[in-house]
Amino acid sequence: MKFYKLLVQQNLICLALFIFILLFCMLQYPGGSRFDNGATHYLFFENFISHLGKQTTSSGLDNSFGAILFKIGIYVISFSFALLFLGQPPLFKNHVISYRFSILSSSLALCSALAFIGIGYYSADPSTIYIHLIFVKISFYLFFISSISQTVALKLNPFFPKKHFLCYLIFSIVLLLYNLLIEFGPKPNSDLFSLVLQVSGQKTIAVFFFFNFIFQGIGILSLLKSQRAWQPPSS
Secondary structure, eight states, rough: HHHHHHHHHHHHHHHHHHHHHHHHHHHHHOOOOBTTOOSSSSSSTTTTTTGGSSSSSSTSSSSSHHHHHHHHHHHHHHHHHHHHTTTOOGTTTSHHHHHHHHHHHHHHHHHHHHHHHHHSEEEEEEEHHHHHHHHHHHHHHHHHHHHHHHHHHHHOOTTTTHHHHHHHHHHHHHHHHHHHHHHHHHOOOHHHHHHHHHHHHHHHHHHHHHHHHHHHHHHHHHHHHTTTTOOOOOO
């Protein structure tokens, strides 16, 4: 399990790096949103995270440097999670059904990570926004099914403390609500309230995403450090 420990550690580092890149890009964002072209900075409740990857802001200002950094951040975090989930299933081998759910979760999460690369490659600029949104939905929908599978795997596996299951369950519920919001909620370009609602929902799921995987990562490292023995797969 030393190899998986390294995978968890690299993921925590990449998460921290990604958060730093997002904050930096927000601070240097030239400004402009759909309903406030005169803004001179990033509007937390009116600018989506993906706006950081736009070459040109809604007000026509150049954001090339921030867009490059944002793409790098997306690629790094996507590759990091792909590695993390590829190495995850052996952690669940002490329970056959849990192991199968973990394989399902990891497979879907890997596909979601690949789709997440598409979110970065196809920016939210007008020329590629529709392809961008397709990858957003593919990535988030796949990751929701993955998170449900992972929640079940954690619930069934006796190795993991209950707090891991509960944290993943809460994250899965919030992710479901966000998917419902982007699918059936008001369109962000219809009015200011709808925009703020959609942006707030995105920021909320981002916070839960970061918290969940930082919590899971630190918890797994603690479990591995305790050197509790894995049992062979049950029949």
